[in-house]
Amino acid sequence: MNIQDIKNRFGIIGNSSLLERAIDIATQVAPTDLSVLITGESGTGKEVFPKIIHQLSARKHGPYIAVNCGAIPEGTIDSELFGHEKGSFTGANEARKGYFEVADGGTIFMDEVAEMPLATQARLLRVLETGEFIKVGSSKTLKTNVRVVAATNVNLQDAISKGKFREDLYYRLNTVPIIVPSLRERKDDIPLLFRKFAADFASKYRMPSVKLDTEAENLLVNYYWQGNVRQLKNTTEQISIIEKTRDISGDVLQKYLPENASSKLPMLFKGENTGELSERDLLYKVLFDMRKDVGDLKRIVFGLLQGTAEGTNPLTATMGRSKGEFAHDKQDTSEMEKRENSNLPLVIRPSTDLPSEHIHAHEEVQEPLSIEDKEIEMIKRALEKYKGRRNRAAKELGISERTLYRKITRYGLEE
Ligand SMILES: Nc1ncnc2c1ncn2[C@@H]1O[C@H](COP(=O)(O)OP(=O)(O)O)[C@@H](O)[C@H]1O
Numbered sequence: 536m537n538i539q540d541i542k543n544r545f546g547i548i549g550n551s552s553l554l555e556r557a558i559d560i561a562t563q564v565a566p567t568d569l570s571v572l573i574t575g576e577s578g579t580g581k582e583v584f585p586k587i588i589h590q591l592s593a594r595k596h597g598p599y600i601a602v603n604c605g606a607i608p609e610g611t612i613d614s615e616l617f618g619h620e621k622g623s624f625t626g627a628n629e630a631r632k633g634y635f636e637v638a639d640g641g642t643i644f645m646d647e648v649a650e651m652p653l654a655t656q657a658r659l660l661r662v663l664e665t666g667e668f669i670k671v672g673s674s675k676t677l678k679t680n681v682r683v684v685a686a687t688n689v690n691l692q693d694a695i696s697k698g699k700f701r702e703d704l705y706y707r708l709n710t711v712p713i714i715v716p717s718l719r720e721r722k723d724d725i726p727l728l729f730r731k732f733a734a735d736f737a738s739k740y741r742m743p744s745v746k747l748d749t750e751a752e753n754l755l756v757n758y759y760w761q762g763n764v765r766q767l768k769n770t771t772e773q774i775s776i777i778e779k780t781r782d783i784s785g786d787v788l789q790k791y792l793p794e795n796a797s798s799k800l801p802m803l804f805k806g807e808n809t810g811e812l813s814e815r816d817l818l819y820k821v822l823f824d825m826r827k828d829v830g831d832l833k834r835i836v837f838g839l840l841q842g843t844a845e846g847t848n849p850l851t852a853t854m855g856r857s858k859g860e861f862a863h864d865k866q867d868t869s870e871m872e873k874r875e876n877s878n879l880p881l882v883i884r885p886s887t888d889l890p891s892e893h894i895h896a897h898e899e900v901q902e903p904l905s906i907e908d909k910e911i912e913m914i915k916r917a918l919e920k921y922k923g924r925r926n927r928a929a930k931e932l933g934i935s936e937r938t939l940y941r942k943i944t945r946y947g948l949e950e
């Protein structure tokens with residue numbers, strides 16, 4: 536069977552050499568009885584590999600059991616995997632066979648193997664080395680013939696150094712490593728995957744396929760895709776369902792690509808680049824966001840305190856006082872509601888998690904000059920980049936259009 540046949544048979548999309556190498560190793564190792572460890576970020580498509588290995592092995596008519604080690608509570612995992620004797624613990628009214636007994640002659644896929652408790656790791660090592668195991672509450676050694684394929688998105692070397700994963704088990708499992716590449720390492724596959732998913736959802740929901748224009752496709756290809764293929768698939772589904780138009784522009788797509796901190800703020804670097812922002816600029820930007828939020832919070836708290844002192848309803852007092860200041864926040868709130876109602880991904884900015892002890896109600900909001908200069912410079916640059924289009928510039932800066940407007944007036948940046 537060549538690689539293309541395997542891709543067709545298992546529904547794998549993509550032509551990247553890293554992906555093909557992973558498939559190739561899986562086919563080579565399948566007929567042996569060696570343990571295989573599959574590593575790769577979450578959502579890269581690890582789960583198809585143990586299936587390939589099982590199907591192309593002499594065990595293909597034997598059982599195939601997939602176990603998610605992260606989903607089984609620590610208290611029951613030994614009994615799930617190795618079985619237990621009647622009366623071995625409270626509630627063990629019947630003896631039970633474990634997966635290693637049931638899968639005799641077949642393959643067990645141990646997903647999220649890094650989540651396995653250390654005591655269970657010891658049992659697993661034993662069964663891998665000798666084929667022997669003991670049921671919980673028993674003293675009799677049993678034998679089984681199971682091939683183990685394990686997967687993880689955790690760096691096991693790290694887990695070993697933290698004492699969470701046994702080194703000997705790591706070497707035993709890692710006889711043959713398969714590394715599934717992230718989407719960032721196979722950008723050429725992104726449009727292919729999008730078209731495939733768009734076509735799938737189109738037939739599922741009986742509507743024409745969504746299509747991307749050139750700008751949108753660039754955006755898609757250069758996005759960070761922290762959740763890899765899973766995230767791309769979900770995003771494609773959201774767009775297919777929510778958007779009325781089938782021709783998707785960059786602006787529309789952008790709404791579905793969260794720019795949260797953990798996604799490494801990709802759009803700052805990978806948009807339609809004219810003047811690229813440096814890492815330092817990025818830090819400044821995060822600082823601005825935080826400073827703005829602290830300022831807003833201070834004003835709210837200050838308003839609340841004053842309102843209480845004056846014996847008025849603190850909430851209306853605050854709202855009254857800061858009407859001008861906070862008009863944009865109202866806008867943001869309705870935007871949030873809109874997004875929530877429409878199931879759009881909510882853009883989480885790194886600035887929202889401020890510890891409350893940093894708020895002193897009576898402190899003045901001071902603007903250190905150098906930061907102010909930097910802010911002016913960034914606003915100018917964003918305006919230049921988007922040729923004066925304030926909505927785009929505000930988006931890039933992570934502030935509302937209204938706030939940008941205020942800053943432009945304050946710093947005298949009108950053209
Ligand atoms: N190369 C691919 N072609 C088509 N679908 C894929 C591909 N890789 C992943 N998928 C899909 O992406 C989703 C996540 O894959 P999965 O194997 O569950 O990821 P994980 O690596 O987190 O176990 C699944 O719906 C899977 O079908």
Ligand SMILES: [Mg+2]
Nearest residue numbers: 578581582646
């Ligand atoms: Mg998985």
